């Protein structure tokens with residue numbers, strides 16, 4: 194089991210949050226993910242959407258009912274995702290179970 198690996202120095206302290214119903218906080222998490230990519234060397238991986246593009250359209254509507262972004266830790270390769278269910282109004286930032 195890879196969860197028994199020793200804690201990664203780089204990503205071990207990321208602020209995991211689960212099923213949070215505050216989409217204002219979600220917007221802050223988007224900024225957080227951007228910073229992880231720009232300043233901490235995290236790699237943006239096979240996401241349908243880019244965190245660097247707006248998540249609302251010109252009319253102020255969410256671009257989709259579900260929006261997810263995925264990043265990978267440059268040290269240990271562990272993946273994380275930021276997922277928002279904008280329709281029901283909650284989001285999660287957590288480790289991905291996928292190794293690759």
Ligand SMILES: [Zn+2]
Pocket residue numbers: 201202203204205266267268269270271
């Ligand atoms: Zn890591």
